[in-house]
Amino acid sequence: MGELQSAVDALAGEDLTHLFGPALLERLGPLLVLQNRLAAEVARTVRQCELTGASEHDGLKSMAAWLRGHAHLSTPEAGRVVRTGRALAHLPATAAAFADGTVTPGQMATIAPIAGEEQRAAAEAQGVDLGAVDRALTEVAQGPAHERLAQAVHHYLEALDPDGTEPDPTEGRRLSIAKHADGSVTGRFDLDAVGGEKVQAAIESIVQANRPQGDDRTRGQQNADAFVQLCDNQLAAGTLPTLRTVKPHVVVTIDVDDLADTDTTGPGAARTGFGARISAARARWLACDATISRLIMGPDGLPLDVGRDKRVVPPHLRRAVEQRDGHCVFTGCAAPTHWCDVHHLREWVADQGETSLENSALLCERHHTKAHHGFRVERDPGGRWRTWRPDGTEIVAEPVLRV
Template sequence: MLDRTAVLVAARNRLDAEIARTARRAELIQAPEHDGLGSMRSWLIGHLRLSPAEASRVVRAGRALEHFPRLAAVFAEGAATAAQMDLVAAGVGERERARAAEQDVDLAAFDQTWAALAVSSSHQTLAVAVKAFEAALDPDGTEPDPTEERRLSMATHADGSVTGRFDLDAVGGEKVKAALESIVQAHRPQGDLRTRWQQNADALVQLADNQLAAGDLPVVRKEKPRIVVTMNLDDLVGEGAGPGTASTGFGATISAARARWLACDSVVSRIVMGPDGTPLQLGRSHRVVTPALRRAVVARDKTCVFAGCGAPHHWADVHHLIHWALGGETSLTNSALLCEPHRTKVHHGFRVQRDPGGRWRTYRPDGSEILLEPRLV
C-alpha cells in the first residue's frame, strides 16, 4: 500500500505538471478569449470549477516553468509536487526576476538548488531556501513599501460562515488593533465569558456595523452599501426556523429565523416574482435602471450571468438585452446582470439569453454556445 501510494503521488505530480504547462500555453495564445473570459485563471474557475486559490496556483506554476527549467524537469518527472512548484512560483514572481536581472543574480544556480531540495528534502527546507533568494536580492535590507505586504482573504462556506486570514505591516496592524481594542474595552459587560478571540471577532463585526450605519461608506453601483437578504414572504412572516430558506447578497444561505432577526431593524422591500421571474415592468418611461429594478435583477440573477463568470452583483451593471435605442424596455425581462468586462463583450458580438426555463445561455460571436459541462474523454 505504501508503494502504491508513492506511485499514485508521482503520477499526480506528472499530471499537475502537464496541467500547468498546458494552462500556460493556453494563456500565451489568449485561449480564454474564445469563451469570452479575460484570463486563464477566470476560465479555470468558471469552466472547470477550480477554487480561486487553486486556479492561481496552476497559473503561477505554468508561468514559472519557463524560468526554472531544472525544477520544471523534476516536476514533469513526478519527483516534485505542485505545492513545491507553487512555493517557488509565489516567492519568485515577475518582479523578483526583474530585480535579479538588474543585480546579475544567477537564477540558474537557485534553480539547481531548489530542484535538488524538492527531490531530497522537506517542504519546509525548500521554503527556507526560497526565502534566502530574497536576501540575495537585498543583502542590505532596504526598507520595503509596507503596503505591499498587506493581504486579506476571506472564504464563505456552505453554511454561510466566513473564515479568513490577513497579513499586515506593523503600522497597518497597529491601526487595526487600536480600532478593535477600543470596541472591546468599551463593551465588557459583567460576567462576560467570551474568549479574547470571540471579543475580537465581535469587535470586528461591530466596527462594520458602525461604518454601515454611519452612511459615509463609498456608494456601490449607485446604492449605499447594505446587508441584503432575500427570502419568500411566507418564510418572513412565519415562525419556524426555516433552515436554508434565505440568501444573502454575497451568496451565503441562512435560516429564516436569522433573516427575521435581521429584518427587525431593516427596510423590507417587496419584489413580486412570477414563475418565470418576469414582473416589475417599468416600460419605456425609464431609460435609467432604478434602484428597485436593480434589486429585482440582483434577486433573480445573483451574479454576472455570462457563462463561466459568476462575478458578484456589486461588480455588475444591469444590462438591457435589447438596447434602449432599439426599442428595448427597462424591465426585468429585458435585463441581465453583467460585470463590466462582459458587458463590453456583449456589446462586441457575444450574446446572453435567458431561456424559458430561467437558465442563462451565452453565445460567441459566431453563434456557438459556451458550455460549462464537464469535458470527459
C-alpha cells in the first residue's frame, strides 16, 4: 500500500501544463485502466470484509453502512460496491476482466444482478450455463456494442422467468428535484418503458415544433426548453388541480422600488413561491405578461393592505395580439400563440410603456428571454416584424432554396 500511495503521489505531482492532446491522452488511457483495477480490488476487499464481519470492528452491522460512514459513499454507491463484491465469485470471466481493467465498475455493477441468489437458482433449475452467459456478457462489455450491455442483461433476466407475474411498472417510478443556492434545480427521474415513452413523445413533439432558423442549442438544451414549455402550456391551460382553491401558477414577490429600478440587475431582489431568489431583471421579464397584486407592508413586516389583482395584459388585448401576430414574432421562429407571452416593447414598469396593441409583441418563452437580454424586436410601418441582436445587427431569415 505504501508503494501504491507513493506512485499516486508521484502522478499527482507531475506538471501537466506543458502537455498537449496526444501526450495527455497517452497518460489518460492507462490511468483509466488502473482506475478499473483499483475498483476491482476495492470490491474484492469489501466482499472479504463482509464474509469476515469486519464492519463489526467499527461497530457497524454491514459493509454498506461502513462504506457510507467511513468512505462517504452515497447509499446507492455503497450498495453497488457490496453487490459487485458478492458477484465476483460467481462470474469468473467478468471478474477477471474487471481485475485486468478492461471492464469498468459501472459495467460490473450492470452484470452483477445475474449472480443474485434467486437468479442463480433459476438458471440452475432451467439448465442455463451461467458461465457461458458470464463470458458472453463480458464480450459485450469489452466490445463495440458495450452500450447495449444493460439491455442484454435485462433480456437475460426476463428470459429466466418468462411466465412470471407481470410486475406493476409504475412501482419503480421516481422523480426527485434538488434546489440549489441560486434557485436553480437539478432533477432525476426513473420511469418504466411506457412512462418514458409518454414523456419522450410529449417532449419530442415540442422540440420538433420549435426549431427556429439559426437555432444553435444542443439537444440537451432543446429537451430542457421543451420540458419547461410543456409545464408552461399546462399552467396556462388552467386545467391542473387547484392548490387550496387557487390554480397553480408562478408566484414572484418583489419590492416595487426594485421592480422599477432598471439601473441595476437587482440580484436576489425577488422571491418565488417555492423559495428561490431571482433578480429584479428576471422579475421584470415575468411581469410583462402577468397578474399584479399590490401589498402594502407595515414596519413589522405584516401586510397592511392588499390591492385587487390586476392583469397586466387583459384577455381582450391578448386575443387581439394573437390575432395580429399569429405566432412568435422573433425572426426565424414560428412558435404557436399558446406558447407565447405578450411582451411590452417599451417596459411597462421601467419605461412606462403602455399596455396596448401597438406596444405588444407575441414572443415564445425562449425569445421573450432574449428580448430582455439585449435583443430587440420592432414592427415597421409596413407591419413586418424585425429583430436586432445586442450588437445592433439585424437578424435576417434567409430564404430557403429548394432544388
